[in-house]
Amino acid sequence: MISFIFKRLVQSVIVMLTVALIAFSMFRFIGDPINNMVGQDTSQADRAALTEQLGLNDPFLVQFGRFALNAAEGNFGISYKYRQPVSSLILERLSATLELSLVAAILTLVVGIPLGVYTALKGKGLLSKGIMTLSLIGVSLPTFLIGILLILFFGVMLRWLPTFGRGDVVALGWWTTGFLTLSGIKSLILPSITLALFQMTLIMRLVRAEMLEVLRTDFIKFARARGLPDRSVHFKHALKNTLVPVITITGLQLGALIAFAIITESVFQWPGMGLLFIQAISDVDIPIMAAYLVLIAFFFVVINMIVDILYYAVDPRLRADSSV
Amino acid sequence: MDLLNINNLRIEFPSRHGTVVAVDDVSLSVQPGEVLGVVGESGAGKSTIGNAVIGLLEPPGEMTAGHVLLKSEQIDTLNPEAKRKIRGRRIGMIFQDPLTSLDPLQTIEQQLVETIDLHLKLGEKKSQERAVDLLRQVGIPDPENRIKNYPHQFSGGMRQRVVIALALCAEPEVIIADEPTTALDVSIQAQILELMRRLCKDKQVGMIIITHDMGVIADITDRVAVMYRGKVVEEGTTAKILGDPDHPYTQSLISAVPRPDIRLRRFPMVNYIEAEGERSRNIDLSTHWLGRHRDFEAVDGPLLSLKDLVMTFVTKPAFFKRNRSTFNAVDGVSFDINEGEVFGLVGESGSGKSTVARMVCSLYKPAAGEVNFSGTDLTKIRSENERDFFRRQMQMIFQDPFSSLNGRMRVMDIIAEPIRFHQLASSNQEVEQIVNDLLDHVGLGAQASVRFPHEFSGGQRQRISIARALATRPRFLICDEPTSALDVSIQAQILNLLKDLQEELGLTMLFISHDLPVIRQMCDRVGVMKQGKLLEVSATEDLFEKPTAAYTRELLDLMPRLDKLSHEGLEVEGA
Numbered sequence: 001m002i003s004f005i006f007k008r009l010v011q012s013v014i015v016m017l018t019v020a021l022i023a024f025s026m027f028r029f030i031g032d033p034i035n036n037m038v039g040q041d042t043s044q045a046d047r048a049a050l051t052e053q054l055g056l057n058d059p060f061l062v063q064f065g066r067f068a069l070n071a072a073e074g075n076f077g078i079s080y081k082y083r084q085p086v087s088s089l090i091l092e093r094l095s096a097t098l099e100l101s102l103v104a105a106i107l108t109l110v111v112g113i114p115l116g117v118y119t120a121l122k123g124k125g126l127l128s129k130g131i132m133t134l135s136l137i138g139v140s141l142p143t144f145l146i147g148i149l150l151i152l153f154f155g156v157m158l159r160w161l162p163t164f165g166r167g168d169v170v171a172l173g174w175w176t177t178g179f180l181t182l183s184g185i186k187s188l189i190l191p192s193i194t195l196a197l198f199q200m201t202l203i204m205r206l207v208r209a210e211m212l213e214v215l216r217t218d219f220i221k222f223a224r225a226r227g228l229p230d231r232s233v234h235f236k237h238a239l240k241n242t243l244v245p246v247i248t249i250t251g252l253q254l255g256a257l258i259a260f261a262i263i264t265e266s267v268f269q270w271p272g273m274g275l276l277f278i279q280a281i282s283d284v285d286i287p288i289m290a291a292y293l294v295l296i297a298f299f300f301v302v303i304n305m306i307v308d309i310l311y312y313a314v315d316p317r318l319r320a321d322s323s324v
Numbered sequence: 325m326d327l328l329n330i331n332n333l334r335i336e337f338p339s340r341h342g343t344v345v346a347v348d349d350v351s352l353s354v355q356p357g358e359v360l361g362v363v364g365e366s367g368a369g370k371s372t373i374g375n376a377v378i379g380l381l382e383p384p385g386e387m388t389a390g391h392v393l394l395k396s397e398q399i400d401t402l403n404p405e406a407k408r409k410i411r412g413r414r415i416g417m418i419f420q421d422p423l424t425s426l427d428p429l430q431t432i433e434q435q436l437v438e439t440i441d442l443h444l445k446l447g448e449k450k451s452q453e454r455a456v457d458l459l460r461q462v463g464i465p466d467p468e469n470r471i472k473n474y475p476h477q478f479s480g481g482m483r484q485r486v487v488i489a490l491a492l493c494a495e496p497e498v499i500i501a502d503e504p505t506t507a508l509d510v511s512i513q514a515q516i517l518e519l520m521r522r523l524c525k526d527k528q529v530g531m532i533i534i535t536h537d538m539g540v541i542a543d544i545t546d547r548v549a550v551m552y553r554g555k556v557v558e559e560g561t562t563a564k565i566l567g568d569p570d571h572p573y574t575q576s577l578i579s580a581v582p583r584p585d586i587r588l589r590r591f592p593m594v595n596y597i598e599a600e601g602e603r604s605r606n607i608d609l610s611t612h613w614l615g616r617h618r619d620f621e622a623v624d625g626p627l628l629s630l631k632d633l634v635m636t637f638v639t640k641p642a643f644f645k646r647n648r649s650t651f652n653a654v655d656g657v658s659f660d661i662n663e664g665e666v667f668g669l670v671g672e673s674g675s676g677k678s679t680v681a682r683m684v685c686s687l688y689k690p691a692a693g694e695v696n697f698s699g700t701d702l703t704k705i706r707s708e709n710e711r712d713f714f715r716r717q718m719q720m721i722f723q724d725p726f727s728s729l730n731g732r733m734r735v736m737d738i739i740a741e742p743i744r745f746h747q748l749a750s751s752n753q754e755v756e757q758i759v760n761d762l763l764d765h766v767g768l769g770a771q772a773s774v775r776f777p778h779e780f781s782g783g784q785r786q787r788i789s790i791a792r793a794l795a796t797r798p799r800f801l802i803c804d805e806p807t808s809a810l811d812v813s814i815q816a817q818i819l820n821l822l823k824d825l826q827e828e829l830g831l832t833m834l835f836i837s838h839d840l841p842v843i844r845q846m847c848d849r850v851g852v853m854k855q856g857k858l859l860e861v862s863a864t865e866d867l868f869e870k871p872t873a874a875y876t877r878e879l880l881d882l883m884p885r886l887d888k889l890s891h892e893g894l895e896v897e898g899a
Contacts, residue, residue, distance in 0.1 A: 316428070
């Protein structure tokens, strides 16, 4: 177990260094950082001085080492556009994105798993056929279209829910939350549904397929032959076995929710990291882009590591003491 | 009063191609303390009867006639909830594969306590005590501690004991065991059958054992019903059925069981069943492609010679070598196989016999030792070309005919692939001609080539595997349990085919099996393996008549007691 975690940690560090290398190379190869910082009328001598001062004349490896060390401390430099430290810019928006992703993830699991179980058990019913058809639509419609349709219907026509922004937020230290105000909660509804819909259908279909598979296994047949009631067979034995592979996908998808909140954030003008990133691209604000890239990779790595450890907790077959 | 009565049972499976009658007018009865055997080959409908009795017929299966009486009370017409209450409480069921019968994510205590509490309403504490007690009864050592373990921490035989404990939880009146020992080794099988028999007598439980194995029938049953195509063709006491069967099907079935006591030149064919494949057209091997280029360079001494072969698997991986646990699956095995000889390797599961086979054909790289094939050490070969040269001479036939053929390829392409890879034919037309001839030769007929593997039965698929192995014109054939997944009548056909091919082509064979009677019929010399070590090697007849190793004697003693079986009416060619 310890050696397993150690191994995963080493792998994680390698992944993070690779991503950092990609992020770092953006500085060198996308535009000239000096040009991005100074005005048209800066003299050549000043430019050279600045280049020297920023250490841009150092060898590649030295520069990369410096970048990686700074990044490890959360220091990604100054945004070209906002003239503020990138770390504080991101921190401001991190809470918005994480809250949105968290609500979407909960929605995904709370709706997706029960629907998957239901359609697996009642495969022939009219309702589950209806759900399956709807889920196809959920998988195939692009996120931005769903967002726009929701805005049109609930925001513009019915005027029930706000169509952009986070509403009123309450600051708890550096973390700002929309959970504590009515307008904050109302603002969360449409974007989180938009973000969750695709994942929800994906999880539902996955749970359904896995559950059907498990229901065909011998131990389910044997459980029935022992006279266990359906409730126990389905939820105690079948569902738990179904969830083992679902955990991996959920972990990956949680990362995806955070990373691909970009589109939803753009549609709803949600003041999160994704929106910041999109603006950074149009402004060629490389420090923000680099920081975003490294941060998302970090989320993926951490989530996957948690998933691997969860595997050990859920599946006794993986535990080290599996001796006979 | 009969304990369980099945009267005129008829079960139909409606399908697109018309209704299949799986069980046709079957009547059976069981008394308390009696073991009834239901024997038949796959597809005879025997498992369907078991499922129907406990009310778990797989849809779209349907009972269209007959009824099931438990102590004169009709149970097939009960509502699903009432049927569920009978399951486990009054009728227990044991399935074939102990490795998959238990929920892998729950400790056996959780599974036992849940079932006990459900049926007997004893409460948590009492249920736990009863669970420990049950485990002790089925012979699990140290039950107080082992009960906290998960299923994967038990061996196959121990898991089947847990399954039996689960089936016995609520003291059912009837137990239906569907192939309870098919997945187990002979020594474990003997123990489990003994346990079942004892429990049945002690508790006066009526037991139905569903099996295809005549050895199990001979070992444990009091009465036998023989099924063929959904019908019971014959029923009677075990001694009568095995010793003096009336029905021709029963006679054929019994004669097809490989005999442990004497070596026959060919397996007697089950003449009652229409053979699924007979050679439609024999190829003249002296002129045919298959028979040409058989002039392999002669070798001095044995064709295959293994020296101190070792295979190590890592059971607990670790970063540092000293923390790693390893396990020698094969531990210093040496033997020789001469040209044209059939060498048998026998042993229980986990004895390392398949691992040896895989090292011989370079699927595994041995940790130490030599594999000398016609004078070259295969483990030292570095160049792919040279390796292909030996691969062409050495082919393998695997145990499971269902997973050893690529389901997305047509039979033509499956068999043509090695010919094309090794460039053994000059044109595509020639390849197709060869494939068709091969199919003819193994008894499938050339029209098989356009079909996919799933359209064939297990025995037919094994014929495809054999044709594929022949497609490289091999010199040496490795057969890893080639018939253990097949019915006994099909097994006889496949083994005859292998014998014929071996004689016609002068093949050298490594034949792996756990089944001693089969080994006796097939092999010239035999090696006995146990826990990775080769205990003894001797000529087959010597091994059976005067075994030297104690373990070999033990194995021979455990062979199903087939002395009850009839061998009258046995017509053997050139026996």
